[in-house]
Amino acid sequence: MSLSLDQDRPVPSSKAGDQPSGEVSLRHVSKVFPGRTGWLDKMTGRSSKDFLAIDDINIDIEHNTFVSIIGPSGCGKSTLLNIIAGLSYASSGSVTMDGQPIEGPGPDRGMVFQNYALMPWMTVVDNILFAVQTVFPKMPLAQQELIVQEHIQLVGLEGAERKHPHELSGGMRQRVGIARALAIDPQILLMDEPFGALDALTRGFLQEEIERIWERKRKTAIMITHSIDEALLLSDKIILMTRGPAARIDEVLEVPFERPRSRDSVEAHPAYRELKHEMEQHLYRETRAVEASRLG
Amino acid sequence: MAAVGRRARKRRKKSLPGGENTKAIGVFLLSLVVLLGFWEIGASSGWFAKGMPTASLTLKELWWWLTNPFFNNGPNDLGIGWNLLISLRRVAIGYISASVIAVPLGILIGISPIASKAFNPYIQLLRPVSPLAWLPIGLYVFRDSEQTGIFIIMISSIWPTLVNTCFGVANVSKEYLDVAKTLGTSKLRTITHIIVPAALPNIVSGLRISMGIAWLVIVAAEMLLGTGLGYFIWNEWNNLYIPNILVTIIVIGLVGIVLDQVFAYIERIVSFGRKSA
Numbered sequence: 210m211s212l213s214l215d216q217d218r219p220v221p222s223s224k225a226g227d228q229p230s231g232e233v234s235l236r237h238v239s240k241v242f243p244g245r246t247g248w249l250d251k252m253t254g255r256s257s258k259d260f261l262a263i264d265d266i267n268i269d270i271e272h273n274t275f276v277s278i279i280g281p282s283g284c285g286k287s288t289l290l291n292i293i294a295g296l297s298y299a300s301s302g303s304v305t306m307d308g309q310p311i312e313g314p315g316p317d318r319g320m321v322f323q324n325y326a327l328m329p330w331m332t333v334v335d336n337i338l339f340a341v342q343t344v345f346p347k348m349p350l351a352q353q354e355l356i357v358q359e360h361i362q363l364v365g366l367e368g369a370e371r372k373h374p375h376e377l378s379g380g381m382r383q384r385v386g387i388a389r390a391l392a393i394d395p396q397i398l399l400m401d402e403p404f405g406a407l408d409a410l411t412r413g414f415l416q417e418e419i420e421r422i423w424e425r426k427r428k429t430a431i432m433i434t435h436s437i438d439e440a441l442l443l444s445d446k447i448i449l450m451t452r453g454p455a456a457r458i459d460e461v462l463e464v465p466f467e468r469p470r471s472r473d474s475v476e477a478h479p480a481y482r483e484l485k486h487e488m489e490q491h492l493y494r495e496t497r498a499v500e501a502s503r504l505g
Numbered sequence: 506m507a508a509v510g511r512r513a514r515k516r517r518k519k520s521l522p523g524g525e526n527t528k529a530i531g532v533f534l535l536s537l538v539v540l541l542g543f544w545e546i547g548a549s550s551g552w553f554a555k556g557m558p559t560a561s562l563t564l565k566e567l568w569w570w571l572t573n574p575f576f577n578n579g580p581n582d583l584g585i586g587w588n589l590l591i592s593l594r595r596v597a598i599g600y601i602s603a604s605v606i607a608v609p610l611g612i613l614i615g616i617s618p619i620a621s622k623a624f625n626p627y628i629q630l631l632r633p634v635s636p637l638a639w640l641p642i643g644l645y646v647f648r649d650s651e652q653t654g655i656f657i658i659m660i661s662s663i664w665p666t667l668v669n670t671c672f673g674v675a676n677v678s679k680e681y682l683d684v685a686k687t688l689g690t691s692k693l694r695t696i697t698h699i700i701v702p703a704a705l706p707n708i709v710s711g712l713r714i715s716m717g718i719a720w721l722v723i724v725a726a727e728m729l730l731g732t733g734l735g736y737f738i739w740n741e742w743n744n745l746y747i748p749n750i751l752v753t754i755i756v757i758g759l760v761g762i763v764l765d766q767v768f769a770y771i772e773r774i775v776s777f778g779r780k781s782a
Contacts, residue, residue, distance in 0.1 A: 324680060343688045
């Protein structure tokens with residue numbers, strides 16, 4: 210079964226940067242949230258129509274690339290990520306990873322949540338160790354603890370090992386979230402607005418940390434964001450989505466900045482202003498249309 | 506947010522060195538003196554019911570009973586310590602067996618939305634029933650006052666724990682469950698490592714409410730049994746010696762505070778910065 214397969218997977222190491230990680234491919238993916246159409250709802254007058262969240266999405270994400278998805282609020286970005294994570298299902302179309310159809314959640318995809326989703330009753334170590342022990346149940350404890358320690362170092366949380374989440378700042382909590390997602394050595398890292406709940410300073414600091422960590426691991430990463438600067442700093446490709454309902458992909462931008470990047474080097478690049486302008490235009494247009502449709 | 510609140514509270518305690526607390530204790534002591542004084546004067550001048558004991562007599566009796574808790578001159582003349590232990594033992598047996606049933610059952614029902622809805626009517630029907638309504642049923646089934654007492658404790662302290670456990674388990678944050686799913690956690694491991702610890706604050710506050718109820722009910726239940734604090738009150742009523750009834754009321758109250766504080770302490774331990782319900 211999958212348990213024995215898990216055991217054979219390579220132990221994550223900090224020099225894993227050159228091994229290829231997952232490729233994701235979405236073909237004609239749509240998601241419909243069914244409305245209330247049952248006879249009971251009809252009788253009580255609470256029936257509602259089906260809601261088409263995303264419509265005919267086609268994406269190819271190559272291995273070891275960092276892809277951001279950006280779009281106005283309510284455009285189905287999170288729905289898309291949840292479909293890739295296996296937490297939600299596409300109503301039609303196919304979603305594959307390394308050629309295999311995605312049929313549910315699994316540890317080959319590490320997820321970073323917007324609100325951290327740390328277990329409050331577990332310490333920093335226990336939160337990460339829980340993930341490691343769930344994914345590598347037969348690994349000797351010493352080795353599991355080594356992986357945990359390695360990832361605590363990777364995200365710079367030495368000294369906070371025995372603290373509980375409520376004793377940490379938001380930025381530190383998200384570091385734990387990132388360490389937990391990476392510790393299970395996923396093929397692909399999924400991040401749902403990972404810095405959305407952080408203040409601007411912490412956010413900027415953590416973005417640079419992610420850039421540093423990503424340079425070391427270079428795992429395929431898909432990130433949902435609202436921030437243009439964040440997307441430009443981190444991504445190889447930026448997917449611009451239109452407003453919902455029936456959100457589509459408007460455009461895919463290639464980000465040509467060489468790595469490793471820093472905020473300064475990115476902003477100094479000749480293509481930076483043009484890319485930023487294009488994204489601003491897109492988001493402005495879509496957001497205005499969303500507001501207009503709500504008013505109308 | 507809760508962590509911030511706690512820190513703020515700590516700071517307040519530090520910056521006002523006992524300011525608020527000193528005042529509160531002052532007001533408490535003052536009101537106590539006024540109350541006892543009113544009681545003392547009122548009782549000796551006959552403002553209240555005939556034969557109402559004075560405060561000083563009650564306190565003297567309280568002191569005597571507390572300093573001689575363990576004597577045994579037969580079942581109708583037993584030290585208050587023995588009676589307390591007897592009551593505590595009954596509460597412990599009834600309450601623990603109620604908890605042993607309520608917590609696992611609550612988890613089972615809470616996990617399944619269908620079971621939650623299907624069994625909810627039973628719980629809602631039986632929960633508001635007065636414990637004493639079970640008394641004839643208990644006596645009829647067990648034909649033994651001791652077992653009936655324990656049965657009443659059990660049947661009345663089962664509901665808060667059951668309801669709270671169900672609620673806690675059914676309302677575990679979706680985020681925690683998503684984490685478990687993305688890691689591919691097995692169902693059993695999700696229950697033991699995620700759902701139960703996540704619901705623990707609710708479970709413990711259910712246990713706390715149940716404890717309070719068990720302690721409320723034991724006095725009523727023991728009025729038909731031959732021993733315990735409830736019987737002690739009944740016996741003193743038959744002796745028409747009111748001071749000892751008041752002494753027992755004070756003792757019951759004090760023990761209730763201690764029991765409640767034990768659970769308040771456990772609640773704090775399992776909350777980890779979360780606001781407990």
